[in-house]
Amino acid sequence: xxxxxxxxxxxxxxxxxxxxxxxxxxxxxxxxxxxxxxxxxxxxxxxxxxxxxxxxxxxxxxxxxxxxxxxxxxxxxxxxxxxxxxxxxxxxxxxxxxxxxxxxxxxxxxxxxxxxxxxxxxxxxxxxxxxxxxxxxxxxxxxxxxxxxxxxxxxxxxxxxxxxxxxxxxxxxxxxxxxxxxxxxxxxxxxxxxxxxxxxxxxxxxxxxxxxxxxxxxxxxxxxxxxxxxxxxxxxxxxxxxxxxxxxxxxxxxxxxxxxxxxxxxxxxxxxxxxxxxxxxxxxxxxxxxxxxxxxxxxxxxxxxxxxxxxxxxxxxxxxxxxxxxxxxxxxxxxxxxxxxxxxxxxxxxxxxxxxxxxxxxxxxxxx
Amino acid sequence: xxxxxxxxxxxxxxxxxxxxxxxxxxxxxxxxxxxxxxxxxxxxxxxxxxxxxxxxxxxxxxxxxxxxxxxxxxxxxxxxxxxxxxxxxxxxxxxxxxxxxxxxxxxxxxxxxxxxxxxxxxxxxxxxxxxxxxxxxxxxxxxxxxxxxxxxxxxxxxxxxxxxxxxxxxxxxxxxxxxxxxxxxxxxxxxxxxxxxxxxxxxxxxxxxxxxxxxxxxxxxxxxxxxxxxxxxxxxxxxxxxxxxxxxxxxxxxxxxxxxxxxxxxxxxxxxxxxxxxxxxxxxxxxxxxxxxxxxxxxxxxxxxxxxxxxxxxxxxxxxxxxxxxxxxxxxxxxx
Numbered sequence: 001x002x003x004x005x006x007x008x009x010x011x012x013x014x015x016x017x018x019x020x021x022x023x024x025x026x027x028x029x030x031x032x033x034x035x036x037x038x039x040x041x042x043x044x045x046x047x048x049x050x051x052x053x054x055x056x057x058x059x060x061x062x063x064x065x066x067x068x069x070x071x072x073x074x075x076x077x078x079x080x081x082x083x084x085x086x087x088x089x090x091x092x093x094x095x096x097x098x099x100x101x102x103x104x105x106x107x108x109x110x111x112x113x114x115x116x117x118x119x120x121x122x123x124x125x126x127x128x129x130x131x132x133x134x135x136x137x138x139x140x141x142x143x144x145x146x147x148x149x150x151x152x153x154x155x156x157x158x159x160x161x162x163x164x165x166x167x168x169x170x171x172x173x174x175x176x177x178x179x180x181x182x183x184x185x186x187x188x189x190x191x192x193x194x195x196x197x198x199x200x201x202x203x204x205x206x207x208x209x210x211x212x213x214x215x216x217x218x219x220x221x222x223x224x225x226x227x228x229x230x231x232x233x234x235x236x237x238x239x240x241x242x243x244x245x246x247x248x249x250x251x252x253x254x255x256x257x258x259x260x261x262x263x264x265x266x267x268x269x270x271x272x273x274x275x276x277x278x279x280x281x282x283x284x285x286x287x288x289x290x291x292x293x294x295x296x297x298x299x300x301x302x303x304x305x306x307x308x309x310x311x312x313x314x315x316x317x318x319x320x321x322x323x324x325x326x327x328x329x330x331x332x333x334x335x336x337x338x339x340x341x342x343x344x345x346x347x348x349x350x351x352x353x354x355x356x357x358x359x360x361x362x363x364x365x366x367x368x
Numbered sequence: 369x370x371x372x373x374x375x376x377x378x379x380x381x382x383x384x385x386x387x388x389x390x391x392x393x394x395x396x397x398x399x400x401x402x403x404x405x406x407x408x409x410x411x412x413x414x415x416x417x418x419x420x421x422x423x424x425x426x427x428x429x430x431x432x433x434x435x436x437x438x439x440x441x442x443x444x445x446x447x448x449x450x451x452x453x454x455x456x457x458x459x460x461x462x463x464x465x466x467x468x469x470x471x472x473x474x475x476x477x478x479x480x481x482x483x484x485x486x487x488x489x490x491x492x493x494x495x496x497x498x499x500x501x502x503x504x505x506x507x508x509x510x511x512x513x514x515x516x517x518x519x520x521x522x523x524x525x526x527x528x529x530x531x532x533x534x535x536x537x538x539x540x541x542x543x544x545x546x547x548x549x550x551x552x553x554x555x556x557x558x559x560x561x562x563x564x565x566x567x568x569x570x571x572x573x574x575x576x577x578x579x580x581x582x583x584x585x586x587x588x589x590x591x592x593x594x595x596x597x598x599x600x601x602x603x604x605x606x607x608x609x610x611x612x613x614x615x616x617x618x619x620x621x622x623x624x625x626x627x628x629x630x631x632x633x634x635x636x637x638x639x640x641x642x643x644x645x646x647x648x649x650x651x652x653x654x655x656x657x658x659x660x661x662x663x664x665x666x667x668x669x670x671x672x673x674x675x676x677x678x679x680x681x682x683x684x685x686x687x688x689x690x691x692x693x694x695x696x697x698x699x700x701x702x703x704x
Contacts, residue, residue: 057616172552210541210550210563211570212512218613219514219577222605223550226566230551230559237559257601260647264597266562268641272669276417276558300604301611302651307600310650331612 010348011091012335013355013363015295016195016252016324018098019080019127019134021046021119022071026126030118038111046102049198054217058330065328074098074328077127077134084327085133088335091352092133092363094193096165096252097123100139101197104167104206109143116141117151128160135363137165137193145177149184156188162359163250165193169205173231173249174238182244191248191293191358200227207231228254229262232292236266239279241287248358249292253326256294260314263288289316293358295324296350297333299341308341318346322354370673370685371692371699374535374592374635374663375436377470377477378410379462380423388464393457409442412538414668415561432673434662435703436475437502437696439535439592440466443480447509448543452484463496476502476699478533481521483509490524497528502699503590505533508540508547513571513589514578522584531588531633531696534571536564568594569602572628576606579619581627590695592635592663597642600651603628629655633695635663636688639671639679661695662688 021027024044028036061073064083074080085093100116120138127134138155140148152164164185171177173194185192201208201220207230209223228251241247266284270277280287302308312318321342325333342350355363379385382403386394397403411421443462446455459480466477479496481489481504493504504525511517513534525532541549541560550566568591575581575589606624614620642648662685664670676684693700 057613170552172554207552208548208550209570210566211508211547211574212510214512214570214573215514215578216613216616218609218616219573221613222573222577222602222609223566223570225605226550226563226569229566230549230554230563233559233562234551234554237556255601255605257604258598261565261595261597261601261641262562264644264647265565265595265638265641268638268643269558269562272640273558277556298608300601301608302604306650307604310600310648313647313650 009089009339009351011352011364012089012323013352014090014093014325014327014335015250015322015355016297016326017080017084017093017095018074018326018328019077019095019123020072020075021099021122022075024099027115027118027122030121031114035111035114039115044115045105046099047198048101048104048202050202053202054220056217060330062328062330062332077130080327081131084325085131090133090335092135092355094162094359095123095127095134095136096193096195097139100141100167101199103141104169104197104199105203106143109147112141112143113147113151117154120151120155124155124158124160135160135162137163139165139167140181141167142169142171142177145180149180152181152184152188152190156184156190161190162363163191163193165195167197168194168207168231169199170207172207172234172238174234174236174240176238179243182240182247186244186246189246189360191250193250193252194228194231195252196224196227196254200224225255225258229258232288233262233266236280236284236287237277241291242279242281247291250295250322250358251292252295252324253297254294255298255300256317256321257300257311259294263314289320293320293322293354295322296338296342297324297326298331299333299338309343312343312346318349319354319357321346321350322358323350369693369700369703370432370434370662370689371437371696372434372664372666373437373590373661373692373696374637374665375438375475376413376441376666376668377438377466378440378442379406379465382406385458385461385465388461389457396454397458406442409445412445413441413536415538415557415564417557434673435699437699438466438470438475438477439505439533440477440480441535441537444505444507444535444537445539447483447507447537448539448546450545452482456482456485456488460492463492467496474703476702478503478505480505480507483507486517486520490520493521493524493528493530500698500702501530502696502702503531503533505535507537508534508567508571509545512574514574514576514580518580519583522580522587526584526587529698531590533590533592534568535593536567540564540567565594565598569598572602572632573606576624576627577617577620579617581631582619582621585631587631588633588695589631590633590635590661592661593637593665594634595638595641596634596636596660597648599634599656600648629659633659633661633691635661636676636680637663637665637671639675643679657687658691660688661692
């Protein structure tokens with residue numbers, strides 16, 4: 001199967017597609033006998049958000065992504081190709097496995113590493129090998145950075161692997177805790193993808209929004225972007241980009257309209273008192289524009305054309321945006337809808353050029 | 369008449385509060401560490417890692433001729449106190465001292481309420497209302513402001529046309545029990561100050577989604593010290609999530625942005641973060657401009673009117689003056 005490219009638009013890289021396991025047992029063949037027995041006996045919890053705390057008012061997924069023969073939305077690779085990848089002319093989809101999001105809530109680091117690795121192996125075999133448009137972000141959790149680094153080195157050179165999806169608990173991205181992971185990722189030239197897991201604001205071991213406890217799902221969703229922003233600040237303040245000049249971060253599903261005011265504030269406060277952030281050696285916004293990209297979904301729904309244009313007014317944003325849909329979630333962004341709202345002068349960059357700069361040429365390389 | 373809505377004042381010697389306490393509370397507070405913590409409490413609002421700060425000057429007639437809404441910011445720091453009962457006595461004394469000491473023809477202190485005792489706070493408003501208090505300040509602690517817990521305070525303020533001031537104390541994200549900041553633990557004061565507007569965002573989201581604006585349509589809240597350039601992004605998110613989940617919050621019947629632009633006010637400090645107008649002006653509607661007030665944040669490296677002119681332009685001082693008269697009619701009347 002070769003990539004499908006619509007003639008009326010540039011190649012399109014979708015940086016946020018979630019494949020799902022048809023059932024947890026699907027990864028059992030990739031586990032050792034002892035871990036298999038462990039999970040058979042104890043079961044697995046593969047969702048992160050505390051559903052008895054924040055229940056989604058509808059469903060988290062699109063109904064048309066549910067396979068007719070059973071399984072969760074997004075678990076049928078052929079359906080994903082047929083209803084999303086091919087119709088929208090997507091040349092490459094970055095797969096972000098979702099089951100490990102639930103693993104962020106586990107306390108057993110060894111079990112977390114074993115199940116996450118098995119999940120990576122499953123999606124390599126069942127999805128990446130199935131269609132060359134599927135590429136994989138090897139997923140690791142923050143439980144054990146050494147184990148995570150080993151997983152990155154184990155799979156990072158495999159065909160179709162283009163990034164590392166790093167899932168967080170209480171540690172923020174600027175912490176030296178993650179240095180082994182950054183070392184492995186930069187060694188292999190893989191960017192780190194940071195996507196919300198759903199654990200945010202739910203547990204004593206997870207990060208959350210400012211202020212306290214939002215009451216409802218929608219209220220929480222308004223302020224969830226803050227967790228992404230806080231980790232961005234932590235990366236800069238923690239000196240991660242000084243320690244790893246080759247480190248690239250992809251912020252997925254955190255939005256980006258908040259970035260303009262945040263960077264202006266960071267720059268102003270740092271300029272006023274550089275000694276307040278001793279690991280920061282140059283303008284904070286310079287680190288961000290050099291090392292960080294942001295995905296488009298959920299694109300903010302501005303009221304006027306003037307506001308829409310202002311969304312893209314941040315200097316350098318044209319090199320920092322990647323297209324994403326978040327398929328098969330309820331708030332999937334339709335590529336045709338989103339791309340019409342991207343300034344024409346930026347469209348090629350958002351569609352694929354920035355993705356190539358971030359993930360390398362391999363993102364568009366068809367693999368036979 | 370331009371009103372500075374973010375002018376800070378502090379007690380230099382906590383012993384000066386003793387005449388405003390009962391004897392038993394004086395005896396409670398007559399302890400070396402508490403008396404010695406006056407400077408620490410005063411420094412929190414700077415959100416700084418510095419171990420030494422210049423002493424704060426006493427409030428005096430501002431060189432730019434503005435009228436001052438004074439914020440006794442040591443009172444805000446009770447949101448980091450472990451002893452909520454003592455906090456109430458401290459605030460009562462501080463409010464008494466503030467009204468007696470800092471009221472002048474060009475300045476009025478706000479009354480600081482206790483986030484740990486709603487009933488007492490309502491009584492405290494009544495106790496000071498005769499003095500034409502221009503506003504009350506509610507330190508952030510406990511349930512977020514949209515919660516029904518705050519209804520007695522909001523009802524009283526609405527009934528008496530007293531605005532509520534929300535300003536960080538500086539211990540948020542640092543002291544256990546005070547509201548967290550976004551993400552995880554931030555050891556760096558630079559990070560905490562950078563992320564402080566998130567505290568305002570969450571407070572606004574809570575007020576909107578929990579229906580506080582609908583319950584108290586005439587209540588006015590001044591969200592000061594957080595800047596203003598982050599507002600358009602927040603308003604887009606508020607309205608989007610409301611459109612998506614409005615069946616989950618049926619008590620919110622209009623777009624949250626409408627309520628924000630009717631009930632809330634914001635202040636300019638630190639105005640230098642708005643230095644590049646290309647990055648925010650096109651998203652700042654006339655209605656948003658109509659909700660921004662002048663706030664110097666003095667004496668903590670604050671902005672003067674000259675800074676407003678330099679950064680925002682010549683038409684802003686007049687706009688801020690009009691806005692502040694609408695936001696603080698009591699203060700405007702008292703000093704006029």
